[in-house]
Amino acid sequence: MDAPVLKRLRAALGDRVDSSPAALDAARADRSGHASPAPPLAVVHAESTEDVQAVLRIAHDTGTPVVVRGAGTGLAGASIAGEGEIVLSTLRLRRVLEVRPDDLLAVVEPGILNAELDEVLAPHGLWWPPDPASRDISTVGGNIATGAGGLLCAKYGVVRDSVLALDLVLADGRLLHLGHRSVKGVTGLDLTSLVIGSEGRLGVVVGATLKLRRIEPGTPCTVVATFPTVRDAARASAAVTASGAQPAIMELMDARCVAAVHALLELAPPAASTAQLTIQTDGRSAAVEAEQIATVLRRAGGAVAVTDDPVEGEELLRIRRSMHAAMARLGTTLIEDVSVPRSALPEMFDEIARIEQVYGIEIPTVAHAGDGNLHPNFIVQGPEVPERIWQAADDLFRAALRLGGTLTGEHGIGTLKSRWLADELGEDQWALQQEIVRVFDPRGILAPGRVFAPRPPGAALPEPHPAEEPHA
Amino acid sequence: MDAPVLKRLRAALGDRVDSSPAALDAARADRSGHASPAPPLAVVHAESTEDVQAVLRIAHDTGTPVVVRGAGTGLAGASIAGEGEIVLSTLRLRRVLEVRPDDLLAVVEPGILNAELDEVLAPHGLWWPPDPASRDISTVGGNIATGAGGLLCAKYGVVRDSVLALDLVLADGRLLHLGHRSVKGVTGLDLTSLVIGSEGRLGVVVGATLKLRRIEPGTPCTVVATFPTVRDAARASAAVTASGAQPAIMELMDARCVAAVHALLELAPPAASTAQLTIQTDGRSAAVEAEQIATVLRRAGGAVAVTDDPVEGEELLRIRRSMHAAMARLGTTLIEDVSVPRSALPEMFDEIARIEQVYGIEIPTVAHAGDGNLHPNFIVQGPEVPERIWQAADDLFRAALRLGGTLTGEHGIGTLKSRWLADELGEDQWALQQEIVRVFDPRGILAPGRVFAPRPPGAALPEPHPAEEPHA
Numbered sequence: 001m002d003a004p005v006l007k008r009l010r011a012a013l014g015d016r017v018d019s020s021p022a023a024l025d026a027a028r029a030d031r032s033g034h035a036s037p038a039p040p041l042a043v044v045h046a047e048s049t050e051d052v053q054a055v056l057r058i059a060h061d062t063g064t065p066v067v068v069r070g071a072g073t074g075l076a077g078a079s080i081a082g083e084g085e086i087v088l089s090t091l092r093l094r095r096v097l098e099v100r101p102d103d104l105l106a107v108v109e110p111g112i113l114n115a116e117l118d119e120v121l122a123p124h125g126l127w128w129p130p131d132p133a134s135r136d137i138s139t140v141g142g143n144i145a146t147g148a149g150g151l152l153c154a155k156y157g158v159v160r161d162s163v164l165a166l167d168l169v170l171a172d173g174r175l176l177h178l179g180h181r182s183v184k185g186v187t188g189l190d191l192t193s194l195v196i197g198s199e200g201r202l203g204v205v206v207g208a209t210l211k212l213r214r215i216e217p218g219t220p221c222t223v224v225a226t227f228p229t230v231r232d233a234a235r236a237s238a239a240v241t242a243s244g245a246q247p248a249i250m251e252l253m254d255a256r257c258v259a260a261v262h263a264l265l266e267l268a269p270p271a272a273s274t275a276q277l278t279i280q281t282d283g284r285s286a287a288v289e290a291e292q293i294a295t296v297l298r299r300a301g302g303a304v305a306v307t308d309d310p311v312e313g314e315e316l317l318r319i320r321r322s323m324h325a326a327m328a329r330l331g332t333t334l335i336e337d338v339s340v341p342r343s344a345l346p347e348m349f350d351e352i353a354r355i356e357q358v359y360g361i362e363i364p365t366v367a368h369a370g371d372g373n374l375h376p377n378f379i380v381q382g383p384e385v386p387e388r389i390w391q392a393a394d395d396l397f398r399a400a401l402r403l404g405g406t407l408t409g410e411h412g413i414g415t416l417k418s419r420w421l422a423d424e425l426g427e428d429q430w431a432l433q434q435e436i437v438r439v440f441d442p443r444g445i446l447a448p449g450r451v452f453a454p455r456p457p458g459a460a461l462p463e464p465h466p467a468e469e470p471h472a
Numbered sequence: 473m474d475a476p477v478l479k480r481l482r483a484a485l486g487d488r489v490d491s492s493p494a495a496l497d498a499a500r501a502d503r504s505g506h507a508s509p510a511p512p513l514a515v516v517h518a519e520s521t522e523d524v525q526a527v528l529r530i531a532h533d534t535g536t537p538v539v540v541r542g543a544g545t546g547l548a549g550a551s552i553a554g555e556g557e558i559v560l561s562t563l564r565l566r567r568v569l570e571v572r573p574d575d576l577l578a579v580v581e582p583g584i585l586n587a588e589l590d591e592v593l594a595p596h597g598l599w600w601p602p603d604p605a606s607r608d609i610s611t612v613g614g615n616i617a618t619g620a621g622g623l624l625c626a627k628y629g630v631v632r633d634s635v636l637a638l639d640l641v642l643a644d645g646r647l648l649h650l651g652h653r654s655v656k657g658v659t660g661l662d663l664t665s666l667v668i669g670s671e672g673r674l675g676v677v678v679g680a681t682l683k684l685r686r687i688e689p690g691t692p693c694t695v696v697a698t699f700p701t702v703r704d705a706a707r708a709s710a711a712v713t714a715s716g717a718q719p720a721i722m723e724l725m726d727a728r729c730v731a732a733v734h735a736l737l738e739l740a741p742p743a744a745s746t747a748q749l750t751i752q753t754d755g756r757s758a759a760v761e762a763e764q765i766a767t768v769l770r771r772a773g774g775a776v777a778v779t780d781d782p783v784e785g786e787e788l789l790r791i792r793r794s795m796h797a798a799m800a801r802l803g804t805t806l807i808e809d810v811s812v813p814r815s816a817l818p819e820m821f822d823e824i825a826r827i828e829q830v831y832g833i834e835i836p837t838v839a840h841a842g843d844g845n846l847h848p849n850f851i852v853q854g855p856e857v858p859e860r861i862w863q864a865a866d867d868l869f870r871a872a873l874r875l876g877g878t879l880t881g882e883h884g885i886g887t888l889k890s891r892w893l894a895d896e897l898g899e900d901q902w903a904l905q906q907e908i909v910r911v912f913d914p915r916g917i918l919a920p921g922r923v924f925a926p927r928p929p930g931a932a933l934p935e936p937h938p939a940e941e942p943h944a
Contacts, residue, residue, distance in 0.1 A: 102714045102815040103844075125716065147658040154655055160665065161633055176901045182811040183843035184630055184881035186619040186669040187896050188923065189905045193632065193665030197658045214716045242574045244597065244686045285756045339654040343574040371655035409656035424659050429648045432911060433661045439907040451660065 005062050006042055009086070012054045018043045027067075027087040030074040031134075032416060033332045035383060036082035040067070043087040049167070049175060049206045055088050056204065056445075057173035065448050066171075068200045070111060070139035074146065075335055076414025078199040078450045088204060090141050096120050097207070104212045105164060105181060110141025110205050117210075126212045129156035132410065133324070141205050147197025149410030151249045154241075154370035156213070158410070160196045167207035168195055171441035181209055194436075199412050200447040202440040216283040220248070221290035222313035223279040225302030226270070230254040230365075233275035234346040236300035237369035240279070241342050243296045245289050249280040250370035251320045254349070257364045257377075260326035261319050277302065277369065278320045280313065323366050327377050330364075334378040334385055334416075336393060338400035339409030342372040351399035352376055359392040373409035394420070418453035477534050478514055481558070484526045490515045499539075499559040502546040503606075504888060505804045507855060508554035512539070515559040521639070521647060521678045527560050528676065528917075529645035537920050538643075540672045542583060542611035546618065547807055548886025550671040550922045560676060562613050568592050569679070576684045577636060577653060582613025582677050589682075598684045601628035604882065605796070613677050619669025621882030623721045626713075626842035628685070630882070632668045639679035640667055643913035653681055666908075671884050672919040674912040688755040692720070693762035694785030695751040697774030698742070702726040702837075705747035706818040708772035709841035712751070713814050715768045717761050721752040722842035723792045726821070729836045729849075732798035733791050749774065749841065750792045752785065795838050799849050802836075806850040806857055806888075808865060810872035811881030814844040823871035824848055831864040845881035866892070890925035 009017045024039035041064070046052045059066045067081040068088050074080075081087045093109035096117065100106065101124045108117060114135040118127050130143050131150035138148070144166070149158050165179030168191075179185065179192035195202050227233040233252050240250060253261070255273045262269055270276075277297065281289040287308060294304045307313055327333045340348050345367065352374075356363050367374040376396060378389050397407050397420050407417055407424050422430040434452050438444070481489045496511035513536070518524045531538045539553040540560050546552075553559045565581035568589065572578065573596045580589060586607040590599050602615050603622035610620070616638070621630050637651030640663075651657065651664035667674050699705040705724050712722060725733070727745045734741055742748075749769065753761040759780060766776045779785055799805040812820050817839065824846075828835050839846040848868060850861050869879050869892050879889055879896050894902040906924050910916070 100813070100815065102710060103813040104713075105813070147662070149656045149658075157633070158656060160662065161629070170900075170904075174900055176904070177898065178901065180811070180878040181813045181876040182845070182878055182881065183626055183814070184621045184811045184840075184845045185878040186621075186882060186884050187879050188885065188893055188902070189674075189908060190619070190632065190665050190669055191901070191905070193662050197662055202661075214718075238574060241576075246686075284760075288756075339652070339656045341572070341575040341577070341653045342655070343572065368656075373654070373656045404653045406652040406654055406657040407659050409654065410658060412658050413660065421660055426649065428642075428646055429650070429663070430660070432642075432648070433663070435911040436661060436908060439904060439911060 005058065005064050008058045008062070009042060009044060009055065012058060013044055013051060016045045016047060016051065018045060026072070027069060027081045030072050030077060030080050032075045032077050033334065033383065034077050034080060034416065036080050038083040040081035040083070040085040040087050043089055045089045045092050047092045049169065052088065052169045052204050052206050053173040053175065055086065056169055056171060059086055059445050060172045060443060063443060063445060065445050067447050068145070068204050070142035071113065071137055073134045073138040073142065074414060075337070075411040076408070077416045078145070078412055078414035078447065080415065090139065093206060099124055099126070101126060103181065106210045106212055108140055108208055108210060110139060110144070110208060112140050114138055114140055114143055121212065122215070125215050127215055128210050129162050129213055130159045140208060144196055144205055144208060145199055146410065146412040149368070149373060151251065151368060153368065154250065155246050155248045160193055162211045163192060163196060163208060164211050165209035166192050166195055166205050168203040169206055170203050171443060171446050179209065197412065199414060199451050201437050201451055203446070218282060218284045218286045219308050219310065220280050220282040220313060221286045221306060221308045222316050223290050223293050223297065223304065223306050224316045225277045225297040225304045227275050227277070227302050229273055230275040230349050231346050232301055233277050234349050234369065236297050236302055237277055238343055238345055239296050239300050240293055241370065243292065245293050245296070247279045247293060247370055248282040249278070251278045252276070252367040252369040253320065253323070254365045256362055257323060257326070257366050260330065260364060261322045264322055264326040264329060265319070276319070278317060280317070327364065327379065331379040331381045332383065334380060334389065334393070335411070336376045336378065336396060337373070337408045337411040338376070338396060338405055339373040340400055340403045340405030344403040344405065345369060345372055347403055348374060348400065348405070352396070355392050355395050358395070359388065361389070361392060372405070413451045415450055418451055421451065477530065477536050480530045480534070481514060481516060481527065484530060485516055485523060488517045488519060488523065490517060498544070499541060499553045502544050502549060502552050504547045504549050505806065505855065506549050506552060506888065508552050510555040512553035512555070512557040512559050515561055517561045517564050519564050521641065524560065524641045524676050524678050525645040525647065527558065528641055528643060531558055531917050532644045532915060535915060535917060537917050539919050540617070540676050542614035543585065543609055545606045545610040545614065546886060547809070547883040548880070549888045550617070550884055550886035550919065552887065562611065565678065571596055571598070573598060575653065578682045578684055580612055580680055580682060582616070582680060583611050586610055586612055586615055593684065594687070597687050599687055600682050600684055601634050602631045612680060616668055616677055616680060617671055618882065618884040621840070621845060623723065623840060625840065626722065627718050627720045632665055634683045635664060635668055635680060636683050637681035638664050638667055638677050640675040641678055642675050643915060643918050651681065669884065671886060671923050673909050673923055675918070690754060690756045690758045691780050691782065692752050692754040692785060693758045693778060693780045694788050695762050695765055695769065695776065695778050696788045697749045697769040697776045699747050699749070699774050701745055702747040702821050703818050704773055705749050706821050706841065708769050708774055709749055710815055710817055711768050711772050712765055713842065715764065717765045717768065719751045719765060719842055720754040721750070723750045724839040724841040725792065725795070726837045728834055729795060729798070729838050732802065732836060733794045736794055736798040736801060737791070748791070750789060752789070799836065799851065803851040803853045804855065806852060806861065806865070807883070808848045808850065808868060809845070809880045809883040810848070810868060810877055811845040812872055812875045812877030816875040816877065817841060817844055819875055820846060820872065820877070824868070827864050827867050830867070831860065833861070833864060844877070885923045887922055890923055893924065
């Protein structure tokens with residue numbers, strides 16, 4: 001039954017249409033550990049805006065669903081493709097069209113990797129601040145689609161703060177130019193911001209005008225502190241924020257994470273329950289700020305080491321960067337992504353400890369402590385997440401909401417969290433957001449079912465939570 | 473014919489409904505110098521979210537248009553109210569509900585003035601970065617509605633970078649909570665950003681969770697440089713940006729502005745054609761950066777003075793701050809607001825000189841040179857802008873678009889620029905944005921005709937311009 005669509009795709013796009021079993025199989029999964037039950041119809045490797053438009057016109061005509069895919073490094077399942085779906089790959093759209101040091105902007109295609117872009121920018125003394133942990137393997141387009149965060153966000157902002165304009169192909173193939181090249185611009189509604197983080201539901205980004213920063217002078221300093229418990233480390237990180245210091249990076253690892261990484265790297269095992277903060281300062285006053293921070297950490301009971309040696313600093317950061325590899329040795333990892341106001345970090349760690357007890361599981365947790373974003377890791381064996389683990393995750397999400405936080409700080413909703421979306425947004429906003437999606441995509445062919453899953457008939461209304469009360 | 477609506481308003485809101493001639497007359501104008509031909513129906517002084525909801529339910533029921541109004545300091549006419557319209561004033565909604573130094577956020581009502589908020593924040597060592605020139609007289613809600621900018625934007629961002637969450641009453645009276653209290657959050661579509669700058673078309677903001685910064689240590693330094701021509705000054709400002717320096721403030725005044733302010737302040741008249749840059753650096757490295765900038769300016773041919781004395785610095789900035797008063801002495805001022813990429817500032821000044829010649833008029837121009845936002849002032853006599861001046865403005869807008877810029881950097885579209893909106897957005901995006909407005913406000917009762925004016929039947933399609941071509 002799919003043959004006519006495939007035939008039209010091939011007629012328009014030739015060998016850029018790939019229906020080899022290997023390509024179809026690769027598109028069934030992302031880095032969440034999840035996979036769709038059946039392969040998609042085809043993978044189309046777009047090489048131009050016109051290719052993207054051609055695919056969407058055919059899909060729109062025939063009512064065929066389209067899933068946009070970059071490097072497939074997502075953690076929420078938004079780019080996992082299934083039966084009957086066209087996968088539109090942007091990986092070959094990877095040109096840097098412009099770099100303007102005088103205007104601090106670059107114009108790029110979506111398929112370039114985040115780290116590759118910075119290699120192009122570095123000789124100009126420039127960089128693009130978004131730095132998801134996946135930056136070596138994730139695309140700029142994927143960063144935009146998820147509204148990615150990273151380690152540097154408290155100081156340098158998230159993707160939304162670093163994009164000026166987007167070229168967007170609508171579901172029916174029309175091309176829109178959203179935003180502007182100037183620092184300021186308030187002409188009409190801010191559709192650029194609306195598209196950032198929309199996870200493929202509003203259109204296909206084929207070009208992006210990025211806001212750049214200059215590489216700061218000065219040598220970064222690295223501060224590492226260990227604490228007897230994770231709660232002590234969380235309180236210390238809150239004290240750093242409250243002190244007025246502005247670390248570029250402030251990462252917190254709980255005892256399970258520290259132990260797992262030490263085992264992976266064959267380091268001496270840490271004392272039981274030892275949690276760690278890894279902090280980096282940068283810019284002209286990096287050394288002064290590092291000393292200030294070290295003082296705060298010592299007062300908070302930490303054992304502190306400071307270095308301005310880049311090699312030593314990188315060695316200290318390696319412990320944090322080895323988290324994913326250390327978790328992968330334990331099983332399949334469901335990486336959660338709740339975010340809370342920074343002052344609520346200690347309570348959130350208390351909630352995680354409670355959930356570990358209630359469900360009899362271990363939840364190794366790392367946090368971007370500078371911005372309040374936690375990644376609790378649920379370790380499961382095999383490709384399916386047991387319902388019991390989802391119940392623990394449900395408990396986790398509700399705890400984050402109670403503390404004034406959110407379901408997802410930087411990974412997105414995708415398919416894995418869509419059942420909790422209305423709980424955070426409230427039913428009215430949840431419905432209204434879907435009406436906005438229909439304005440962009442009236443036939444509903446773009447990533448259907450992602451982010452906004454149908455509510456099961458007769459589903460209970462969500463419990464009230466703090467975000468539903470007026471701020472008073 | 474309006475009596476039943478007024479009656480229902482009075483029954484629900486009592487003496488918070490004001491239909492005195494003075495109140496109605498005040499709501500006919502803003503700071504643009506324009507006024508509506510007839511007074512509105514009533515001004516309602518909302519004192520709570522429930523009041524706002526009550527007004528909107530009545531308006532929605534009866535199909536009565538509602539114009540939200542803060543301090544009425546807008547420059548684009550969005551809050552000018554006319555015949556048959558309800559003015560919903562948010563000026564009495566002025567509480568600061570929360571200040572959280574530990575989370576760097578505050579929760580406020582929309583009617584508080586920008587400068588009043590900073591008085592509340594200063595004892596906590598905090599500030600809210602948006603600093604429109606109107607900050608002493610404009611409300612936070614108005615700043616949000618217009619997506620306001622100001623002097624500090626190149627370094628500290630615009631309103632969109634400083635708002636985490638909004639409480640929004642929809643046209644039908646329902647209350648939504650948009651956004652989150654955490655630094656990061658990507659749950660669903662970013663409606664907070666969509667509402668910022670939407671000029672009253674999507675709903676009524678009744679609460680805002682603001683992202684704050686700490687007051688930086690260090691003494692600001694002020695650098696003033698004069699140049700023989702405005703083009704020299706513009707090239708010098710571009711050289712400052714290109715040098716990697718990051719001024720907090722970088723303001724450019726052309727010769728007509730400098731002369732007008734000198735006359736107002738009774739200072740010795742400047743040499744003919746003298747243009748001026750006024751620059752301020754702040755933070756720990758303010759002095760080092762000021763010296764770097766002074767060197768760049770001297771190399772660019774400027775006569776340069778530097779001071780780290782706060783009183784002297786404020787005295788130097790007074791020349792820039794006296795612009796509005798100096799213009800007001802010349803006649804009614806139509807303050808334009810185009811924004812271009814920073815490197816295009818010199819060409820934009822060339823275009824302004826060309827337009828002055830073609831139309832035989834003077835266009836005193838001040839620019840936020842650090843971010844490329846220009847305010848060319850059209851001086852007219854009397855309350856109506858002659859069509860000839862609108863033609864010159866049209867020429868100005870098209871020049872800004874050709875240079876990769878935008879119609880409005882920070883003042884908004886309102887009623888005064890709506891006829892150019894489709895030229896910048898393109899017809900497809902212009903139509904799509906209106907469909908989004910209809911999702912929020914299906915009956916079209918919120919600020920009808922603002923931002924999106926009906927296209928005159930048979931209007932010519934806009935000329936193609938650079939923003940309509942793919943970035944290539």
